[in-house]
Amino acid sequence: AKEPVRVLVTGAAGQIGYALVPMIARGVMLGADQPVILHMLDIPPAAEALNGVKMELVDAAFPLLKGVVATTDVVEACTGVNIAVMVGGFPRKEGMERKDVMSKNVSIYKSQASALEKHAAANCKVLVVANPANTNALILKEFAPSIPEKNITCLTRLDHNRALGQISERLDVQVSDVKNVIIWGNHSSTQYPDVNHASVKTPAGEKPVRELVADDEWLNGEFITTVQQRGAAIIKARKFSSALSAASSACDHIRDWVLGTPEGTWVSMGVYSDGSYNVPTGLIYSFPVTCKNGEWSIVQGLPIDEFSRKKLDLTAQELSEEKALAYSCLS
Numbered sequence: 399a400k401e402p403v404r405v406l407v408t409g410a411a412g413q414i415g416y417a418l419v420p421m422i423a424r425g426v427m428l429g430a431d432q433p434v435i436l437h438m439l440d441i442p443p444a445a446e447a448l449n450g451v452k453m454e455l456v457d458a459a460f461p462l463l464k465g466v467v468a469t470t471d472v473v474e475a476c477t478g479v480n481i482a483v484m485v486g487g488f489p490r491k492e493g494m495e496r497k498d499v500m501s502k503n504v505s506i507y508k509s510q511a512s513a514l515e516k517h518a519a520a521n522c523k524v525l526v527v528a529n530p531a532n533t534n535a536l537i538l539k540e541f542a543p544s545i546p547e548k549n550i551t552c553l554t555r556l557d558h559n560r561a562l563g564q565i566s567e568r569l570d571v572q573v574s575d576v577k578n579v580i581i582w583g584n585h586s587s588t589q590y591p592d593v594n595h596a597s598v599k600t601p602a603g604e605k606p607v608r609e610l611v612a613d614d615e616w617l618n619g620e621f622i623t624t625v626q627q628r629g630a631a632i633i634k635a636r637k638f639s640s641a642l643s644a645a646s647s648a649c650d651h652i653r654d655w656v657l658g659t660p661e662g663t664w665v666s667m668g669v670y671s672d673g674s675y676n677v678p679t680g681l682i683y684s685f686p687v688t689c690k691n692g693e694w695s696i697v698q699g700l701p702i703d704e705f706s707r708k709k710l711d712l713t714a715q716e717l718s719e720e721k722a723l724a725y726s727c728l729s
């Protein structure tokens with residue numbers, strides 16, 4: 399039998415946490431043959447609710463779940479973890495300045511970076527979900543210098559999956575037959591959902607999405623804004639932000655990273671830029687990646703047209719500004 403993998407979920411008493419922990423305990427993230435021990439962290443005001451989540455995990459009698467740590471102590475939470483899913487953060491409340499929200503999250507991610515660096519298992523893989531996701535991940539990277547930068551990522555898979563969903567609905571095809579969309583850049587409304595290299599499996603073989611949709615106006619307009627603004631549309635409809643789709647996409651992100659992407663398929667992940675596609679280094683930016691043997695690599699050599707170039711640069715620009723704002727909170 400396999401040794402259990404320890405998975406940390408921060409903000410585990412929140413909405414995404416509540417959807418995510420049962421998925422992990424059922425094997426959705428790491429496979430149906432992989433036992434897990436869940437580490438759940440939240441802050442003291444949420445301690446009682448967190449304990450309620452722990453009670454429900456016990457009550458669900460998940461065969462793969464070999465233990466649960468529920469704590470408000472960041473050191474206890476981080477000790478020995480192999481995977482860390484960082485969902486906890488400070489939300490933007492009405493009337494708050496961007497700088498104030500950034501400042502709260504910078505201090506959270508700075509201290510959690512140190513705890514992970516000191517106490518997590520060697521080679522721990524980190525996924526930051528909490529917003530501003532790319533910049534929180536960058537702060538975590540800066541303050542955990544001994545964790546390899548390849549191990550620190552942020553979630554743009556939800557945006558990627560939203561793009562697949564929109565194409566599938568538009569063409570009335572199975573979502574599993576659509577592949578290789580790309581989310582470039584920031585997990586924000588400047589992200590660029592790109593279908594220029596995406597394809598659909600048809601009885602006549604793989605066909606480009608652009609050819610099948612045959613409506614560049616929609617693909618360059620409404621499709622992009624729908625994906626960019628989907629989070630707001632969910633809040634409007636549900637009165638709460640996306641939770642089940644965020645949790646499911648976080649599982650997809652980790653599963654593909656650990657177990658690999660299928661041959662011929664790529665996914666989107668926020669990773670530390672190495673300058674590929676002339677994206678500035680020093681940013682956590684979403685790229686198309688393939689994964690093998692527990693490592694991601696950026697898909698190289700895709701042609702970028704002028705329309706796309708502008709959009710790649712715009713979202714990079716926003717990330718540079720967020721980075722500057724985050725650094726101004728440190729001093």
Ligand code: NAX
Pocket residue numbers: 408409410411412413414415439440441444485486487488489506526527528529530531553554556557585629639640641644
């Ligand atoms: P909730 O407010 O329901 O839950 C957040 C939880 O984090 C709360 O239980 C809170 O007590 C806890 N928390 C706060 N500070 C903490 C700290 N220092 N250490 C540990 N826990 C802490 O928010 P939820 O809807 O679950 O969303 C969580 C985060 O995901 C938010 O930042 C949200 O903006 C972000 N999202 C990111 C997405 C992505 O694709 N990257 C999509 C979904 C979501 O909007």
